């Protein structure tokens with residue numbers, strides 16, 4: 390049997406596996422576009438919260454979830470049986486590292502759940518970030534062996550990397566060009582049609598492996614460029630130069646230069662992980678190292694220790710030991726205006742300072758709940774009293790909720806890792 394003509398009918402029953410930063414915005418977008426969406430997640434608590442219209446994503450308001458629930462276009466579920474009858478299924482599950490190597494177990498699990506519900510003519514798209522070959526060498530055989538169907542002949546299969554930037558109000562799921570690829574031409578055309586319904590611009594890429602590599606290339610590019618400015622920032626002071634002023638000056642060049650900023654380290658699900666997927670696979674295939682990528686990873690991973698060194702030096706200059714010092718960290722999330730603490734450098738900084746005996750307070754208006762980060766660590770608010778009582782304040786995350794003037798006025802000493810503050814009491818990274 391040949392899979393039906395790609396453009397014949399607009400898919401209406403859409404299953405999205407994984408309802409996180411990637412899967413939920415896609416589910417709500419598809420629901421808005423008139424699809425009947427099943428939002429499957431293995432996390433029962435997340436599903437219960439979605440039924441209570443509580444969105445875990447900064448890109449989706451609770452009211453959007455509520456509207457999709459009310460009009461019946463969106464059904465969150467933790468029950469795999471609810472995947473039955475889908476036309477298009479999108480897999481948007483985590484792809485972390487385990488012991489420094491890619492962990493694709495969530496993709497495998499999602500494939501095993503999906504496979505019994507495959508029907509002739511349906512489509513499966515992988516969106517999770519992963520190394521080239523995952524769709525064809527891992528997902529395809531799993532789907533085929535469990536379902537008894539053949540990709541390309543009975544069902545369509547492809548890859549479409551997600552580029553969502555949680556919290557970014559300018560570039561959204563809808564207006565960011567979406568790369569799509571299929572294992573064959575009919576798969577490509579079907580997947581293109583599906584996404585054209587949801588986003589403004591679809592970019593067709595001829596091979597699934599190229600699309601998988603493109604995603605890793607995008608995030609590796611970012612990781613390497615951040616590492617470059619981080620490494621120069623480590624040395625600029627010793628050159629008698631101000632890195633921030635140099636960056637401003639360099640950014641006036643209208644061609645051949647893109648501005649990246651130094652910081653306390655990289656976090657989130659992408660930069661600390663995706664480049665490792667690439668270098669890991671290159672090592673597996675060729676035995677060679679991606680030297681630049683591995684060096685970038687090491688430089689960015691060393692930034693939290695550098696922040697701790699700078700705080701230690703600053704306290705020492707004032708005759709204060711770190712042991713017993715009151716340190717207020719501003720921002721726990723790795724990214725401004727989000728509550729995403731995955732791999733956040735602030736966690737490492739808090740642990741390192743705590744191990745040195747510092748008394749830590751952490752203020753982050755986007756992170757709630759009890760945090761068991763390290764001993765002697767508690768959540769606090771940014772008040773004049775807390776700022777004034779701190780021996781050192783460290784601005785780690787550039788949340789717009791932080792009152793810069795309040796910090797400048799009341800903190801005796803601030804290490805500003807984001808170059809936002811001014812004053813004699815402010816030192817920049």
Ligand SMILES: NC(=O)c1ccc[n+]([C@@H]2O[C@H](COP(=O)([O-])OP(=O)(O)OC[C@H]3O[C@@H](n4cnc5c(N)ncnc54)[C@H](O)[C@@H]3O)[C@@H](O)[C@H]2O)c1
Nearest residue numbers: 407408409410411430431432482484495498499517518551
């Ligand atoms: N967060 C981003 O900014 C971003 C951007 C682009 C791409 N990505 C990639 O997208 C993928 C998903 O990332 P995310 O940020 O949405 O992760 P997330 O942790 O926010 O959400 C993933 C969800 O998948 C669920 N899940 C785990 N195993 C599952 C399974 N077997 N079946 C169904 N659900 C399962 C989890 O409970 C969680 O709710 C990753 O590969 C990531 O690298 C993320």
